[in-house]
Every structure is written in structure tokens, then in C-alpha cells.
Amino acid sequence: MAERIDGVRKLFTSKSARVDTNRGDLYYQQLFDTCRARLDALREQPAVNRLDFDSLLTDEGQDRREFMKWVSAVTAMLMLPPMFTPLVAEAAELMNRLPVVWLELQDCAGNSEALLRSDGPKIDEIVLDIISLEFHESLMAPSGHQAEKQLEDAMEHFKGNYLLFVEGSIPVGAGRDWCTIGASGETFLDHLNRVAENAAAVVAVGACATFGGIPAAAPNPTGAVGVMDVVKGKPVINIPACPANPANMVGVVLHYALTGQVPELDSLLRPKFAFGYRIHDNCERRAHFDAGEYVEEWGDEGAKNNFCLYKMGCKGPMTFNNCSIVRYNEGVNWPIGVGRGCIGCSEPDFWDKYAYERPMANANIKAPTGGVEKTVDQFGLGLLTAAGIGIGIHAVASAVAGKREEGGEG
């Protein structure tokens, strides 16, 4: 046990969770060459939809400049230096070589809805032009056996090459047989394993698919778990949050197109580019935290002046996610912007540990600054360690994903 804790401690520091953005010219030159080779190889592959991206941009009356603006932003989001911008643009053009199958299990469709809100690229482009979305229950035309056939076809046609997105948790306990899909009454567990078998990688989107989410909240009536607890022998990428930010979904696909590899992941299999910083690190209200200015009651003077929400239960200091940078709905707003505070939805077990409107007991976060960071990190570490059994499983999954990484960004 002590070994495991040490292992976690080694993995999980605010520094190691981040993408190291200062690796020297040689590293980036090598990565650049790897990406270049990958894109050339990808270009050789037949497109799922043989569309000419340039003419699409023209057809749609879209400005190439607008597109490049988006590409620059995504390059930055992926924590790559500007020299990668043209490559990212190329990767976006070649994304249609990547077929995507999307499964819904114990879900609320919130992540599907989030995907619909994607602004870069926009959802109509995703569906028609960019990604080859082969199966998605909430959007696809056929039902019943025609829908099942559509899935079979995609699995056969793109064997070993499709990205499998999974939304929703999987019951493996008492409720294992309670959730079925299809005419044959296949359980969610069997369904996932069958479709995952021939996937290139599995992307778990949202709190439920990553760490079990709400169905796994105490007392977890169905024995729900996340994808990484079920799928073995495949790279698993977790994009947690409730719902996952569509920018991060697109980021993962784009990264895969660019490098042919799973992005660098943290100990919870989350891409470091998106989950390398705490909400707190980039929060717009951080100055008020440091100054000791807090909202003390909903709607008080502090609230009217955007003071820090820590005392109202904000879990930003314990939560790793990029929402304070990316925000939601094309940057229109985000939970802390709206004066509510973070509920920690990208962390495991947050429904039982974080999602309440009071500060955490013993959190010991003091303001103003001075040793605060350390205290907070140690606290986060303690929680992760408490997650216990999960860590062992993550470690196995990480090893698999890690292997794929070696050839890429290693």
C-alpha cells in the first residue's frame, strides 16, 4: 500500500500533471518530424469521406483566416509551440480519415448534447465533413435492426481503426443484467466489450464513462463503473467532466490525427493538455482568493463584486480541468462566472466528495497566499490516494497507453 501511495505521489503533483512545455528545441523538432510522417501516412490513406477540405471552406463561404484562427487556438490548447500550427491545420483536414463510433450506456445524453454545442469545428461540419461519425444513437437516422447493422458494418469496415467514444457508465454489479440494448437484449457490459474489441482506442467522455459518475455515487445501486475498469488491452483516454467540454473531445481526436498517438495522460488517464491545471490556477476570481475576499452568502455584496466562491463550496482548488480557460458554449460563460463555484466534476467520486455548496472540512486552504499551493496539492493527493483501489487499475491502463506514447512523443 505504501508503495502505491508513493507511486501516486510521484505521479500526482501539480507539476507532473502538466504538460512540460519547456522541453527544448530538439524534443520539438523530433515531435514535429514524427507528426510530419504521421500526416503524410494519413494522407496516403483513403478518406472515409473523400472531401476536399479547401473547397469545403470555400463552399461554405468560410474564411481561411477564420479557420487558421481556430487552428492557432487549438494548437495552444494542445500545449504545442506555434511551429505546429500548420501541422494542426493539416491534421484537421485529415480528421475525416478517422471513423468515430459513439456508444451511449448508463447516460443522460449530456455529452451528446455537449458535442452538438461544439463550435470549433461546428457540429454540422463534424457530422458531414470532418469526422466520419458512423454510429451515434442520438443522431443517426435508422432504428432497430437497421441501426444494429450500421454498427456491425462500421466495426467490420473499420476494424482496428475507429475511435470508440463512450458516454455513460457500465453496471457490473448487482445491476449488470439490468441494462440491455438491442433486440437480443445484450447487456451494456457485453455491448461495450464487443465494440471496443476492434477499436483503435477508446475515449470515455463525461463523468459517468470515466469514473462512474452519478450512477456510481453512493450507494451505487447498479455497481456502475467507468470504461477503464472494463475495457482491457486498449488505450483508454478519459475526458471527464459533466458534461465533458466539446473542445477537449475535438482536441483528443485532433491530437490522434496529428500524432497517431494517445495524448500524454495523467495518472487518471486524462489528457494533460486539458487536465494539467487546476480550475483554481487560472480562475478569474483568483485575485479575490489571494486577497481574502469571499462571497459569504448567495447574492451578497461579495457576489455582486465577483469575489471568490471558496466559502460557498467552490472545489476549484481540488479540481483539474481547463474550464477556466476554455469555458463553455463558445466561451459565453462557465460555472464560476455565473457565481456558483466548481463542483469538481472532472474528479473521481466528486458526487460523494465535492458536489455540495459548502467548503470542504479540513481543506485548510488559507488566504492570502504563502504555502497555500502546497497545502492544496497535498490535500488533492490525499483524496486521490483515498480513491484507493482505482489507482491500481489506472496504472495498468496507463501502462498500455504509455506504450503507445513511446513511439510518438516519447
Next chain:
Amino acid sequence: MSKRHIVVDPITRIEGHLRIEAVIDENNTIVDAYSSSTMFRGIETILQGRDPRDCGLLAMRICGVCTGTHYQRSIEAVEDAFDITIPKNARIVRNLIQGALYVHDHLVHFYHLHALDFVDVVSALSADPAKTAEEARKWAGVAGVSPYTDGESEFKAIQERVAKFVKQGRLGIFGNGYWGNKHYKLTPEQNLIGVAHYLQALDIQRDLAKMQAIFGGKNPHPQSIVVGGVTCVQDIQNPARIALFKQLLSDGTKFVKQAYLPDVYMAGTMYADEATDSKATFTELIGGKGVGGTGGGLLNYMSYGDFRLDDTGFYKAQTLFPSGIVYGGDLSKVEAVDHEKIAEDVTHSWYEGSEPLHPYNGQTIPKYTGLDKRDDGIAYLKTGEKYSWIKTPIYNDTRVEVGPLARMIVGVASKDERITKYVTNFLKRGNLPVSVLFSTVGRTAGRAIETELMADVMMEWVDELAANAAAGDLRTWTEFDFDKVSVKTKGMGLAEAPRGSLGHWVRVEDGKVANYQAVVPSTWNAGPRDYKGRMGAYEASLIGTKVADPEQPLEIIRTIHSFDPCIACAVHVVDTKGKSLGVYKLDSQCSI
């Protein structure tokens, strides 16, 4: 008499996991139907023992589509229990968050979850763009507006874009649809209009969702509602926020009036015959007098009422949608809703229990009895026993339908001036009889009428909010002493979700949730048989429908989609011939 058993699972383009089993006779007419949800999560159980102030965030995750609705109802149930009346700003903000959802959700439903039941994508490729533009002007004219998509070149560009996609051979999510089915009744030009608006609506809905994010923080799953009020005081006092909201609403309204409504007129007119075909109604089959047509179903409609228009508190304020019940499609009478008469039955649901219970006393104890797996590889519902995770809500010992159509019907029967005006105007412009409402098409029309009404009324509300803030009222929260009010109490959040009447019931003891029950719209509509063997709205609505091709469950999914199911999609026609779903004889109902 030989009958065929059709299994549709998964039913796609819905939220959640739903299975329909239907029995068709030798004329391909549906004579029996069963609706089942095949997913269980246990959120009611998970809520037990929690702090009531945190319930809203968890309860919201019941659904990511009607996102925010469960949140509000849950928070309101706790506020009702604590006897809290929220400030004016909070009331209007909540109405705006919820109203934004109505417009957004209805639009997404019509175009992305339902339109492909009416619109044949492949047929659109053979349309003449010039004639399409003419056709678009015609239907916009019916709605009294200019068309949203105007001109030959615009339609031509869209057609080419789709043609390129189709010609590549792989159709992605459009693959394997029921294209060419003879129950698609639109012309190629009309189909092209539908496809064009399908694509444009993908764009519009992103903007409409931003309205919810302005006061809710994000969409899906907003985060600004707390017991006692809302947290978004900064956004209320920011004129730029108000202006952005109005801009987005105004752009969305343009699409609703110039695309959505004309398209519903177009589809409604083309499908009017079946919408008024009284031979295809459930009531006709059971010997009653049918007042509607295909997909009509139960014809009992209920609304709890919603959108408080003043600050007198829960269940006292005047509401935009009145509450009431209309029986048998009789618009001359409306009965008041008495929540004491609501009960949930689990005779045919996978739960323990022996009698219908009021939600305050409701239980959620799973008792799964499985499916009947047969040699043909198909697992059938054990319809004589328990066959769904959905409970069976009963009102005053009758089965009722809920949803936008129910709200419009209850509104008209209640002689609500505003609703009557919108409904009458719709029928008059479209030259459609009242009876068209009691059908699958009517359900779709009811939703469109409501969307326009909601878009219009929200503009008034946002001005009211801005004026209130400008006058110096920035109160967003009502103080309460949690320790005092949470000792022993109970409350309910009874209002409307986009899909219909939604209730959350909470009992609180010693600051914790002692019991929590939610009765959701799709429970009312999708619930299985009750203890008397009576059908639910989904089941009843399918009876009498003629299926053009049993291999392609187009008519089944069209009617089921018209309810905008919020379960998890799965209608699966397991046809006997091609796919091992054999034709077999039924001696009695219980042999299914």
C-alpha cells in the same frame, strides 16, 4: 389469424434506451404494442440521505437533454418543503433559463430527432433548386413570413454539399435510414427544404444553448440555481449580458418563425390525411369515438402548469401555462389537477410493490425479472409480467398524456387568451381542422406552436429583468435558516419540462433527504400497462397505425418520436422474415 411481432430496439434519436414491441395483423396494422425502458441507474436511491440543498445538481443528471428542468423542479421541491418564496430576479432568471431550454430543445427535437421521420434525405438530391425556392416561399407565405432560406443558389449549394457526402458511399449517421419508404410523403423539393433546415438548425441550436449559459453558466447542465434563488447576480446587472441574450433570442426567433413553423405547416399539410384518419385511432379500436387520427392515443391530456408570472409563490402565482386535465379530447371541459390523485403503479415495472403509491410514499426497489430469450436470438419482453424500468403513473385512476400538445390543449380548454390565440392562429393559417391536433402530427404541431409562443414571451421577460435590475433591485436569494427548516418537512416541485409534466417529491428529516421520488414526463407517456392492464400513451398511440413495410419501422418511430422520448433510444423492428423474427400466431394477448 396470423400476426407478426415487431421488436424495435434501439430506438434512436431519443434520449436514453427505449424498446418498442408491436404486433401487426395481416394488413400490417398495429393491433398491440408494448413500451419498455431498458436502463436503470437508481438516482432516486442515490439521493436518499443527502443534504437537500445539493439535490438539484444530482437530480439534474436524470437528463442531459431537458437539462436544467430537473434541476429547477428539484430545487423547487426543497423550497416548497422549506416554505421559501424566491425574489423576483430569481423567478425571472429561472423562467429565462427554462424558456431558453424550451426553444432550444424543441428546435433540436423537431429537426435532429424527428424530421428524418418526415424528410427523405436521399430524395432531396433529386430536387430542383429553383422549384425548391418557390416551395419554400409558399410555406413561408402560409406562416405569413418570408422564407429563412431564400433563393435557388442557397438550396443548390446545400444540395451539392449533401450530394458530395452521399456520393462517397458511406452515409455515416444517415446510413441505413428508411429512405424510399412509401410513407415518406414530401416531394423532393420539400425534402430539400427539410434537409437545408436540418443543417442550418445544427448551427442555430448552438446559439440558442448560449442563452441558457448566460444565466446558467453552461449548457448542458447549468449551475446557477440554489435553494432560495439564483447565483448569477453579476450577469443580471450586466447590460452586455442582457443585450447578448436578446440578440441570440431574436436570431433564434427568426429561425423559428421563418423555418420551423413553415416546415411544420408543410409537413402537417402533407400528412393531414393520416392525422385526421379516425379509423387509425386507439379509441376507434376499443369501440370509442375517435376524435383524432393516426398516433392520437389516449386523448387524455394533463398539464401541471408552469412559468410563474408573479411573485406570490409556488402554486399560487399565475402561470404562462395553466394547469388542468382534459379528458377524451373534449376541449369544452377542463378539470383542475389535484396532486393527491397522482400515484405510481409498478405491476408491470421491474420494481417491488403491490399497489399504486403517491410519490411521497413511493419506493424504488429493483426487482428485475429479465427478458424472454428465445432460440431465434431475440429477447422478448415478458409482457404478461414486468417489462420496463419505467413505472406507471396514474392520475385519478386514468392514464394521461403529457407534453407540449397537452399544454396547448389544456390552455385552449382553460380559455387562456394567449395560448388560444397562438393555437387558433396556427390552425387558421395552415387551414387545418382542430382534429388534426389529436394525432402524431398534432403532437409535433403543438410543440412548434409552443416554441413560437415561448420565444415571443421571453423577450418580454428579459426586458422585465433588465428593468428590475436597472431600478436597483439586485436581490437574487432569500435567506433561510437551514437547521431550523430542515428538521422534518416535505415538498414538491410540480411543473412542466419541455416533454411534459414533471414532479419531484422530497421528504426531509433532520437535514437529510428521507425519501425522494421523481415522476418524469416520459414516465407518464412511456409507462407500461397499469394494474388494470390499461395502456400508456406510447402504447395506445401506436394502435391502429398501418405500417408500410414491417422491415422498416418508420411509422412506429415517427409516432414514438413525436412524444420526444427522454429515455434512451431503441426501437428495433425485429422482423420475422429477413431477420429471424418469425411470424407466429397469437392465441391471446399474454402469449406475446
